[in-house]
Amino acid sequence: MTAPPPAARSPAQDGLPVPRRYWAIVSIGLGITLAVLDGAIANVALPSIAHDLQASEAASIWVVNAYQIAIVVSLLPLASLGEIVGYRRVSQAGLAVFTVASIGCVMADSIASLSLARVIQGFGAAGIMSVNGALVRFTYPQRMLGRAVGINAVIVSLAAAAGPTIAGAILSVGHWRWLFALNIPIGLLAVSMAGFTLPHNPLQKRRLNWTGAALNAAAFGLVITGMQALAHGEASALGFGLVGAGLAAGVLLVRRERTRAAPLIPLDLLARPMFALSVATSVISFTAQMMAFVALPFFLQGSLGLSAVETGLLMTPWPLATMVAAPLAGWLSDRYSAGVLGAIGLSLFACGLMALSFLEADSSSFDVIWRMAVCGAGFGFFQSPNNRAMLSEAPRERAGAAGGSLGTARVLGQSMGAVVVAFLLAAAPQTGVRHGFQIAAVAALFGAVMSGSRIRRQAAEPDKEVEAV
Template identity: 40%
Template sequence: MALFTDQPGDEGLPGRERGLAMAAVMTMTTMAVFDGSMINIALPQIARSLDASLGATVWVSNGYLLSAAMTLAIFAALSSRIGFRTIFAFGLSLFTLASVGCALSSSLDMLVIMRVLQGIGGAATLSIGPAILRSVFPNRLLGRILGLNALLIGTSTAIAPILGGTILSTLSWQWLFAINVPLGIIAVILTLRVVPNNPALKREPFDYAGALLSAVTLGALIMAADAFTHPGNDDLTTAVIFASIAILSGLTFVWVQRRVTKPLLPLNIFSSSRFSLAALTSLASFVSQGITFIALPFLFQSVYGYSALVSALLFTPWPIGIILAAPHAGRLADRYSGVIISTVGLCIFAVGLALLAMLPEHAQAWDICLRSLLCGIGFGCFQSPNNREMLSNASRENSGYASGVLAIMRTFGQCLGAAFVGVMMTIYAQSSAIHISLWLAVIATVLAIALSVSRLRGYKLAAG
């Protein structure tokens, strides 16, 4: 209840309105997590229902990810010009309507188009969700609310495969999209009622060149990462082409941002070393998570011979660890240095990953679960304090941009992690590739620790 108690000098909304705004943001977060986790396990059923190949059906997932990635930075920039409430309500409405379209799709082409629209709606909300929480809650509660948000994500991640499997065993795949409709309607009503627009909207020209270049850069990176996950010379050639496009357009994007009067992404946001290091730390940590989430299903099913259901259950301790750690870490980050707490969390995460990489040839399920639980606890200790560090080191007027950077780091960290696993699968035999990938995750986490430790210079334990 402390989240909704008012104190003199509090920024943001009064207590009751905070709760309603939080409900709107977290409802959309739950929808996004459920949508990603449940749709992937439904791909075989979708392929059979729509008489499509599995290869083509993968675009049900890829179309969503690609469109979301290409528009994250654009919506983060538009939020300062149009307002948080307008962008969030638009994204929610589009996501909900596209969910209706997905449920009614009679062909794969129609379903992919609806998923692309869903991705655009998801990007509009995810790019500014943390910024809305910052604008709604006072700084003294920022770590606590971000920890609660991480708790929600962890809980949703744990429940989604079970809920998805239950729905698919009793109903058709269309219901995976239909359940978004009532949730979306409720979230839109709450958004229009209580979510604030930015205090001072900027009436300034939009950077169309920057928007195009950012979309090309982020989209090409996603396509390169996807190509790397499929072994084969043609796929590697495609990956190199897309990676080259991403590098060229990315460099051009930076060049343009330095020269336009009102850039899509103000580069001065990175002038704060604490913000920049928090962003890089987040990127490295999500590379580790991306590697692990791709490598472990192969390890569980192809090496240890577990069924798909058991493999999903073996993942459960990871989000449970986040559930146990994230709220406490967020609350502590409001009182003490979030940098220290997040660094400790990364160290625990690195130990858990190393233990997973050293799993014996015939590992027992309980042994796997304990090691995964340690990873989840470490990641839960790291994530919310680090997110607080990013958001609190950007001005309130730049909170939309900071929120967009946070979403981009998460998305591309996971994509790069998947790409690393794809490369290892191309070069090595499957068992060796899995273990090498897990050690790469450990290395990426050690890099994240080094970046995080570099922030400790001159830091005091008590938060200022």
């Protein structure tokens, strides 16, 4: 089977024609798989990396933190750049940077050089993630957007779930450097495919806002770094100082951007109640999800006495259920309100999280499995309609900002969830995990209420989504 030629695309065209559409979604899927997978595989290898590079466990954590922080500080600036130079170029450049940085990870001879390579790799991943949603929107016809978002959610869920398994399999037979070497052939394939499959988009005649980008990086980077420092028991003065400096940078950023026509922080989109509610609900849901994901290994291995292999197997029903629910919810979101579907999904998610908190030391594997499946199904049923609502609420020329907001909400929520669990474990080592499930359940239920509030607004503004498309 041969790939289609790079046919020209009219900016007004509603999606790509078949079969180029299929090639484009494969290319998009390869890129987001690399970005998400590398956020999961390094965690498993940290003990091996620390031992091989003669570094402390605390220092080795920066292999993970450097990647996450680089992503969160650059998502919105790169999404804005996509509106200026094209989403395809940003994605292709991100793939290239990611692949080259993977070579740097393979060749690293110290924890400092590995962390630096991970920073560069994070910037490449941000290039991929920042325009992922926008590329999906321009690849599929509007009538199929929900279905497309559902497929994308399945890819993300599968990559996140497969990360620990792939890492464990590779480490059982080879060196940790092979975890990063695996990216190189896949990255080269994705870069080559992106050049002739990904869609074009109308370009905006403006320059990248470098001052806004610097303030954005300071705001997100300092706040998250400060919260992590506080959560891990480091110097309180340093942690609070970093958080305060980040909040100050955020205030300056908002004051500077609020008068701009296309602000780096998408204040123009956040002024739309439906978009703002979708973003807030996304942050809350990903906070709850990450709280559960971080707490589960501690609970299953500490309270239930399971091995690491058993823990991985018992956590598998969560992503499997998400993979089933996400495309179904995406298909339904092309026909029904995202507010209704999201409220149903997060309510189910909250029930699953609360059920996890009732597990006891003598609970059976089936007791764990069905609770995991309920959590995964609920989260998947929420995620696709909510992502579709965010993308479709924005005008086509601001699809990049909408996609960047989608990625930022995810990473920000996940970072907050990990920090909350770290605080709980430090404050109450015995009961902190159980409280984490309960707090996550309350957060998911609050998100369900927020999602449901969109129903009334959507009824009051029935034509707004059509006008935005």
